Amino acid sequence: MLPGQNCIITLSAKIADSVSIGHNVTIENDVIVGPDTTIGHNVLIKSGARIGHHCFIGPYCYITGPCSIGNHVSLRAFDVISRGLEIEDHVFIGSNVTTTSIIHINYGRGNTRQFKTRIGFGCVIGSRSTLIAGLNIPPNTIIGQGSNVVKPIDHPAIYAGNPARKIKDLPPDQILEGESLPLMAWDDSQYPTPEEW
Numbered sequence: 657m658l659p660g661q662n663c664i665i666t667l668s669a670k671i672a673d674s675v676s677i678g679h680n681v682t683i684e685n686d687v688i689v690g691p692d693t694t695i696g697h698n699v700l701i702k703s704g705a706r707i708g709h710h711c712f713i714g715p716y717c718y719i720t721g722p723c724s725i726g727n728h729v730s731l732r733a734f735d736v737i738s739r740g741l742e743i744e745d746h747v748f749i750g751s752n753v754t755t756t757s758i759i760h761i762n763y764g765r766g767n768t769r770q771f772k773t774r775i776g777f778g779c780v781i782g783s784r785s786t787l788i789a790g791l792n793i794p795p796n797t798i799i800g801q802g803s804n805v806v807k808p809i810d811h812p813a814i815y816a817g818n819p820a821r822k823i824k825d826l827p828p829d830q831i832l833e834g835e836s837l838p839l840m841a842w843d844d845s846q847y848p849t850p851e852e853w
């Protein structure tokens with residue numbers, strides 16, 4: 657484990673040796689983090705979260721409690737991962753995505769029912785989207801940026817908008833299969849130089 661400065665990491669957290677941890681990170685009790693995962697600066701991981709191997713947890717992410725994050729999962733900056741969320745392997749979640757665990761907010765009035773949410777293998781959730789509690793998003797589903805998903809999604813396709821609706825079928829080249837996909841690495845050669853924009 658390679659923690660940065662000002663980190664608070666509880667003794668009961670189980671963190672693999674090869675995990676890299678930025679500055680100002682807090683990791684609470686009973687959190688598990690698998691090998692080769694990177695945790696960015698200013699991340700808060702509350703008790704009971706499970707994070708797999710080869711994940712990227714971007715800066716300022718807030719993981720709010722017990723949840724399960726698979727392997728090769730990429731959470732970009734400022735994501736809020738609610739308690740009860742299950743994220744399967746090879747999921748990409750763009751920045752500023754908020755998930756929730758409660759639908760009817762009875763703040764201070766009792767009877768607050770919590771729901772579990774699942775994001776299936778290979779899903780992509782576009783930046784600044786929100787997911788209402790209790791969804792079971794099928795594998796390979798793509799959610800466009802800025803979407804507000806409030807209704808169940810029954811089959812994989814591209815959904816977008818507020819409320820999110822199906823906008824397209826999935827192009828075949830967008831479907832991930834198998835458990836042994838290559839790691840998503842940042843390859844600068846794929847991107848245009850400033851002169852080419």
Ligand SMILES: CC(C)(COP(=O)(O)OP(=O)(O)OC[C@H]1O[C@@H](n2cnc3c(N)ncnc32)[C@H](O)[C@@H]1OP(=O)(O)O)[C@@H](O)C(=O)NCCC(=O)NCCS
Nearest residue numbers: 750751781782783798799800801802803814816817823824
């Ligand atoms: C959803 C998405 C993948 C669709 O891309 P695409 O297949 O090229 O879709 P198109 O641009 O052909 O759009 C198809 C239609 O959906 C609409 N649409 C596309 N994305 C939308 C979005 N996010 N919200 C609302 N409508 C959207 C388009 O306006 C278009 O509508 P029209 O047919 O009435 O003109 C893409 O728009 C998107 O949101 N990507 C996510 C990007 C992101 O969050 N990246 C984060 C990591 S960098």
